[in-house]
Amino acid sequence: MGSFDTFLQQVFNGLVLGSLYALIALGYTMVYGIVNLINFAHGDVLMVGALTALSAITLAHATAPGLPGWALMIVGMAAAIVVCILLSLLIERVAYRPLRNAPRLAPLITAIGVSILLQTVSMLIWGRNHLTYPQLLPADPIAIGPATVTATKLAVIALSGIIMFGLLVLVQRTRLGRAMRATAENPRVAGLMGVNPNAVIAATFAIGAALAAVAGVMYAAVYSVAHFYMGFIPGLKAFTAAVLGGIGNIPGAMLGGILLGLIEALGAGYIDQLSGGVFGSNYQDVFAFIVLCAVLILRPSGLLGERVADRA
Amino acid sequence: MTPVRAPATADPQSAAARRRALLTGLAITAVVLVLPLAAGWLGTAWVRALAFAALYVMLALGLNIVVGFAGLLDLGYIAFYAVGAYTFALLASPHLTDNFPAIALAFPGGLHVPIWVAIPLGATIAAGFGVLLGAPVLKLRGDYLAIVTLGFGEIIRIFLNNLNRPLNFTNGPQGINLIDPVRIGIVSFDRPLDVLGVQLTSPQLYYYLFAALAALSALVCARLQDSRLGRAWMAIREDETAAKAMGINVRNVKLLAFGLGATFGGVAGAMFGAFQGFVSPESFSLMESVIVLSMIVLGGLGHIPGVIFGAVLLSVFPEVLRHTVGPLQEQIFGRIVIDTEVLRMLLYGIALVVIMLYRPRGLWPAPLHGTARAPGGGDAPPPANRAAGGVEP
Amino acid sequence: MSLLQVGGVSRRFGGLQALSDVSMSIARGQIYGLIGPNGAGKTTFFNVITGLVRPDAGSFMLDGKAYEPTAVHRVAAAGIARTFQNIRLFAEMTALENVMVGRHVRTHCGALAAVLRTPAARAEEAAIRARALELLDYVGIGAFGHLRARTLSYGDQRRLEIARALATDPKLLALDEPAAGMNGTEKVELRRLLERIRANGVTILLIEHDVKLVMGLCDRVTVLDEGRVIKEGEPAQVQRDPAVIEAYLGRAHEPA
Numbered sequence: 001m002g003s004f005d006t007f008l009q010q011v012f013n014g015l016v017l018g019s020l021y022a023l024i025a026l027g028y029t030m031v032y033g034i035v036n037l038i039n040f041a042h043g044d045v046l047m048v049g050a051l052t053a054l055s056a057i058t059l060a061h062a063t064a065p066g067l068p069g070w071a072l073m074i075v076g077m078a079a080a081i082v083v084c085i086l087l088s089l090l091i092e093r094v095a096y097r098p099l100r101n102a103p104r105l106a107p108l109i110t111a112i113g114v115s116i117l118l119q120t121v122s123m124l125i126w127g128r129n130h131l132t133y134p135q136l137l138p139a140d141p142i143a144i145g146p147a148t149v150t151a152t153k154l155a156v157i158a159l160s161g162i163i164m165f166g167l168l169v170l171v172q173r174t175r176l177g178r179a180m181r182a183t184a185e186n187p188r189v190a191g192l193m194g195v196n197p198n199a200v201i202a203a204t205f206a207i208g209a210a211l212a213a214v215a216g217v218m219y220a221a222v223y224s225v226a227h228f229y230m231g232f233i234p235g236l237k238a239f240t241a242a243v244l245g246g247i248g249n250i251p252g253a254m255l256g257g258i259l260l261g262l263i264e265a266l267g268a269g270y271i272d273q274l275s276g277g278v279f280g281s282n283y284q285d286v287f288a289f290i291v292l293c294a295v296l297i298l299r300p301s302g303l304l305g306e307r308v309a310d311r312a
Numbered sequence: 313m314t315p316v317r318a319p320a321t322a323d324p325q326s327a328a329a330r331r332r333a334l335l336t337g338l339a340i341t342a343v344v345l346v347l348p349l350a351a352g353w354l355g356t357a358w359v360r361a362l363a364f365a366a367l368y369v370m371l372a373l374g375l376n377i378v379v380g381f382a383g384l385l386d387l388g389y390i391a392f393y394a395v396g397a398y399t400f401a402l403l404a405s406p407h408l409t410d411n412f413p414a415i416a417l418a419f420p421g422g423l424h425v426p427i428w429v430a431i432p433l434g435a436t437i438a439a440g441f442g443v444l445l446g447a448p449v450l451k452l453r454g455d456y457l458a459i460v461t462l463g464f465g466e467i468i469r470i471f472l473n474n475l476n477r478p479l480n481f482t483n484g485p486q487g488i489n490l491i492d493p494v495r496i497g498i499v500s501f502d503r504p505l506d507v508l509g510v511q512l513t514s515p516q517l518y519y520y521l522f523a524a525l526a527a528l529s530a531l532v533c534a535r536l537q538d539s540r541l542g543r544a545w546m547a548i549r550e551d552e553t554a555a556k557a558m559g560i561n562v563r564n565v566k567l568l569a570f571g572l573g574a575t576f577g578g579v580a581g582a583m584f585g586a587f588q589g590f591v592s593p594e595s596f597s598l599m600e601s602v603i604v605l606s607m608i609v610l611g612g613l614g615h616i617p618g619v620i621f622g623a624v625l626l627s628v629f630p631e632v633l634r635h636t637v638g639p640l641q642e643q644i645f646g647r648i649v650i651d652t653e654v655l656r657m658l659l660y661g662i663a664l665v666v667i668m669l670y671r672p673r674g675l676w677p678a679p680l681h682g683t684a685r686a687p688g689g690g691d692a693p694p695p696a697n698r699a700a701g702g703v704e705p
Numbered sequence: 706m707s708l709l710q711v712g713g714v715s716r717r718f719g720g721l722q723a724l725s726d727v728s729m730s731i732a733r734g735q736i737y738g739l740i741g742p743n744g745a746g747k748t749t750f751f752n753v754i755t756g757l758v759r760p761d762a763g764s765f766m767l768d769g770k771a772y773e774p775t776a777v778h779r780v781a782a783a784g785i786a787r788t789f790q791n792i793r794l795f796a797e798m799t800a801l802e803n804v805m806v807g808r809h810v811r812t813h814c815g816a817l818a819a820v821l822r823t824p825a826a827r828a829e830e831a832a833i834r835a836r837a838l839e840l841l842d843y844v845g846i847g848a849f850g851h852l853r854a855r856t857l858s859y860g861d862q863r864r865l866e867i868a869r870a871l872a873t874d875p876k877l878l879a880l881d882e883p884a885a886g887m888n889g890t891e892k893v894e895l896r897r898l899l900e901r902i903r904a905n906g907v908t909i910l911l912i913e914h915d916v917k918l919v920m921g922l923c924d925r926v927t928v929l930d931e932g933r934v935i936k937e938g939e940p941a942q943v944q945r946d947p948a949v950i951e952a953y954l955g956r957a958h959e960p961a
Contacts, residue, residue: 038455095665104454105385106668109609112602113664120658124650232598236466239459286470289463296460297448532820539819539826540812540833543798547806550795557755557793559781559810559873568816 005146010269011262012144016153016222018261019160023215024238025245025253026167027208033184033248034204035100040111042212043235044118045088047228049080049213050220051126054133056080061134069136073221076136080213087118088209089202097198122228130227133220156218163214164254167207171250180204184248233285237264240292246305255303263287344523348516359515361631363587365624366522367580372607372623373529373616374576379605380614381542382569383549385458387601388445388465392574394472394596395441396434396581398482401591403430404492411480427494430582438578439571441468446570450563453552465601473593487592494521494586501586518587525583526620529576533616536572545569606660610667612674621676630656707766708733708908709785709877714753714763723749724760725932731877731925736899736909738923738940740916742952745929747912748790751881755787756780768876781810784876788866788883790912794854800865801850804837807872840868844898860891864898871902878902879910884918896922920944928952 024046031039053076060067060075067075095114099107137151171177179200182190187197219234220226237260245256268284295302351358371393378386402408403425409416415423425433445464449457476484493502493514501517512520536542544565547555556562585591603626611622634652641648650658667674709731716724724746731737739747752758754765756777765772767783774780786807795803812833818826841847844864849857854865863883870878883899884892892915899909899922913919919926920940928936928943930952936943943949 038459095669098669102672105609105613106672108385108455108458109606110665110668112605113661113668116602116657116661116664120654120661123654124658236462243459283470283474286467289467289470292463293448293460293467296452296456300452300456535820535822536816539816539830540809540814541816541819543802543806544809546798546802547795547809550797551793553757553777554789554793554795555806556777557757557781557787557789558807558869559778560806561778572816 006269007266008145009147010265012147012149012153013269014262014265015258016156016261017265018241018258019157020215020219020222020234020257021238021241021261022164022254022257023160023211023218024234025242025257026164026250027212028239029242029245029247029250029253030180030204030208032242033250034180034201035096037096037107038111038239039096039205039208040108041091041114041118042208043231043233043238044115044122045084045209045231046212046216046219046234047226047231048087048118048122049084049209049216050133050226050230051122051131051228052083053077053080053213053217054131054220054226055126057134057136069138072134073136073217077214077217080217081210084209084213084216085206088205092202092205097201119228119231126228128228130225133224133226135224136221152218152221156222159214159218163211167211167250170207176200176203236292237285237288240288240295243300244291244295244302246302249302249304252302252304259303260288260291263291344527345520348519349510352513352516356513356515357635358631359513359519361628363515363519363522365627366519366526367584367587368604368607368627369526369620369623370522370529370576370580370583371604372611372619373526373533374573374580375604376573376608376614376616376619377533377536377545377576378569378573380608380619381537381549382545382566384566384569385454385461386570386573387458387462387598387605388468389461389573389577389604390596390598390601391445391465391468392438392441392577393581393584393600394468394591394593395438395574396578396583397585397591397595398472398488398581399434399437399578400425400430400582400585401488401491402481403433404586405488405490407483407488407490411483424492427496427582427586431579434578434582435575436578438574438581442570442572442574443567445574446567450566462598462601465596466598469593469596469598472596482593485593487590487594489590491585491589491591493589494518494583502589518583522583522587525579530616530620537616541565541568603660606664608674610663610674612677615674615676615678618674618676618678622674625675626660633659706733707731708735708768709754709772709910710764710766711754712764714750715761716749716753716758717761723932724753727763727929727932727934729927729934729937731908731910733908734903734906735924736903736911736922738919738926739910739912739929740914740919740926741929741935744931745952746932747929748881749932750929751787751879751912754780755785755879778810781873781875784874785879786870786873786875786877787879788863788870788881790881790885792859792862792866794862794866794869796855797853799851800841800846800854800857801834801837803854803865804840804868804872805833807840807869808833808836810873837868837872840871841865843871843901844868845894859886860888863887863895867898867902871907875907877908877910881912882914883911884913884915892918916944 024042027042027045028039031037031042056079057072057076060072091114095110096107099110135152137155139150139152141148141150142154143149171180179190179195180203182193182195183197183200190200191197215234216231220230238257241256241260242253243256244260245252245254264284264287267287271283348359348362351362371389374392375386375389378384378389403423406422409419409422445461449460452460472482473485475482482488493500495501499505501521502514504511504513505517506512544555544560547558547560548562548565552562584595604623607622607626608619609622610626611620612618630652633656637655638648638652641650707730709729711727711729714724714727715722727746727750729737729739739750741747749758753760753763754774756774756779759775765774767785772783795806798806812829814826814829838847838850841850844867846857846861846864846868849861854862857865867878867880867883870880880899884895887895896918899911903909911919911923923940925938926936926940926943927934928946928949935948935952936946
């Protein structure tokens with residue numbers, strides 16, 4: 001495989017990864033945009049989605065063994081979406097809403113607490129071990145040009161694209177989208193205009209959770225594994241992506257996600273050569289952290305975000 | 313200018329209050345001294361738990377300087393613990409001599425740095441990392457600061473986990489073992505010692521050492537709190553711009569917070585290495601940082617007694633759980649339904665959420681009347697950096 | 706003898722020219738007023754001379770020496786202390802502690818001395834405390850030192866801010882609307898306090914909307930409108946100047 005072929009392969013991998021990060025990042029950025037909160041527990045919602053889907057798929061397969069793989073996938077996703085939406089609404093209502101006007105530390109601690117709770121309860125329900133995700137879509141490698149892809153990975157890119165497009169339409173063209181944007185700008189005035197901020201905020205959480213659920217299922221499908229701690233790293237990386245694109249900015253989250261995926265894939269692919277063998281691909285996770293720190297320190301408004309104004 | 317009157321706001325401690333404080337102090341000292349002996353009867357595990365509690369007290373006090381006094385939200389604090397631990401591990405174990413022939417030649421008797429060198433060294437190196445971590449994040453506030461420090465902590469852990477190729481510095485996930493115990497003169501802490509007719513086991517010896525260090529830490533923190541520097545930290549916590557306008561060099565004062573806070577972590581880490589005889593990256597995960605943060609938040613952010621209380625509570629509680637709930641479940645259900653580790657985490661998560669909702673100032677916050685040492689008044693949660701997350705102009 | 710000499714300060718924020726070629730000369734021992742309609746640029750000017758906003762252009766001389774208001778924390782050391790339009794106290798610290806923080810810039814005891822509690826450190830602490838108590842008395846809130854700043858009444862908070870600023874031993878005290886929100890009695894007390902401060906050798910620069918207060922108190926006044934100086938001189942003259950009258954009456958009526 002020539003070096004350009006490797007490059008293309010890594011680009012493709014980066015797009016797959018990036019699509020996932022983008023979906024998750026959207027949840028972070030929408031919530032942050034509307035209530036100024038970093039939802040620490042968002043990555044764990046993803047995890048619950050993946051594990052719920054697994055249970056649903058297992059159950060569906062047991063009751064109706066004739067169902068084709070893609071149908072099982074849909075069943076799984078539907079179950080994940082429903083559960084995650086309900087879960088996030090519950091969390092928002094119980095843990096976040098009472099602290100909406102509290103200074104920064106309280107909601108952050110609470111979010112950490114919720115994250116721990118989600119992980120522990122998942123541990124209780126699904127156990128500690130890594131669970132295998134069945135191959136639902138045909139696993140035969142497909143060659144697109146010089147790159148090798150699988151049906152699952154293609155599905156990830158396609159589905160993510162459709163969802164992101166749908167979200168943009170929702171935010172720009174629908175009443176709910178307008179209400180969301182208004183509440184993000186100024187909740188009180190939006191309220192005066194007839195928008196119910198609590199309902200809009202709840203809807204934002206719900207949409208974010210649904211996206212995370214889908215991302216979680218696809219993530220587990222791509223890596224063929226799911227377990228109670230799987231949400232932490234993707235969650236943190238997706239947050240990096242959201243910040244990279246400009247926190248609070250929806251197209252920014254999409255852009256940031258794709259970019260981060262590419263950076264990570266290309267970085268992991270080439271770091272061996274670049275560092276003369278000192279650093280191997282086991283440093284892959286470090287990339288995201290370094291990008292995160294660099295962006296927050298050097299350009300905290302991100303790529304598409306507003307420049308933070310000077311305060312007198 | 314009006315002459316100085318007998319101040320209406322003089323030190324409110326009257327003689328009676330001082331006597332009361334002295335008696336309380338003596339009582340606490342007595343309990344602290346007797347505790348390991350009592351615990352020893354229950355089993356070594358309890359004594360070890362107490363020793364770890366003392367280490368956590370040091371960590372909590374150190375983090376309290378950063379988060380409680382200066383209002384800087386650090387989620388990567390455990391990195392300094394790791395730095396201290398690994399520093400001692402490298403300087404007092406066969407690892408370096410085994411892996412680097414040059415060092416083996418230079419130290420034919422092996423590397424056995426004594427603790428009176430190792431502790432200051434661990435403290436200094438940790439302080440250096442503290443300044444290193446603090447310098448780029450000086451302009452960040454609130455959530456952003458938290459996330460970046462979290463990232464730094466993880467980066468350090470990943471490096472510790474991977475710096476075993478091409479040169480084996482840290483021995484990767486396997487960690488470094490055969491670390492020397494604490495040695496003071498001819499006394500080696502890994503063997504029992506006869507003190508005034510009482511036979512003290514090794515964990516008990518370590519406990520007394522750590523308790524002494526913890527007490528020293530508390531004293532240092534109390535003095536810092538009541539000083540020009542302590543007030544500068546609190547001013548920054550309350551309103552950074554106003555602090556600057558009053559001539560406080562915010563940059564240096566923040567770096568001091570990071571550095572001094574890290575020092576506590578470094579010393580505790582070195583002691584941890586000696587006590588456990590073994591260090592690995594697993595001990596320094598994000599969860600550990602969260603645990604230390606929870607200790608100070610649940611205990612009473614910024615309030616030294618509260619912080620100590622939180623540290624002891626959250627480090628001893630899992631032990632209590634393990635020894636009570638485990639057997640209890642066996643009795644009731646015939647088997648362990650919920651692993652105590654999982655139960656501990658579950659209660660942990662619940663505690664964090666519940667405390668923030670109902671007692672956001674912590675279980676033992678600073679008294680509302682009198683001096684305002686700790687942040688938060690009334691039912692308001694602590695105000696660590698009011699900005700949602702952003703950049704300081 | 707000029708204490709603060711400012712020449713040609715300009716500052717633009719995006720599309721808005723907040724300050725255009727503003728100059729000012731404040732003599733030692735004066736109470737100097739800066740007035741103008743809302744949005745004229747008064748607070749921006751304050752922010753420039755105290756280093757919170759960097760000017761596009763301007764020269765500064767403080768006490769005969771060139772003065773670069775770049776680092777905010779050096780401004781207090783140089784001798785300018787300020788209060789804020791919307792009171793920026795250290796809310797959870799006591800009144801006494803607030804003023805003690807003001808002494809930070811004139812003291813130097815560091816971490817090591819604090820931990821070791823050396824005799825020098827203890828002496829410095831005692832001196833800081835004594836001076837802070839003195840200042841609390843001076844501004845009239847001596848009885849409230851042990852209370853958290855946020856529990857003080859509005860008027861007392863303003864006084865506390867002044868005490869804190871005085872603790873830095875300033876040459877120039879820059880007050881941003883110190884009388885805002887005060888009733889008549891409080892304003893009279895404030896005026897007496899400011900006169901006392903001037904009598905003790907501190908020069909005062911004052912942004913104020915209360916015309917009566919300004920006219921009675923200030924030795925000289927500069928009027929800003931839309932970022933430009935439209936008049937400078939003694940209060941009585943400025944009050945009668947047609948351009949000044951137009952600047953005020955040409956907009957929404959300013960309550961005196």
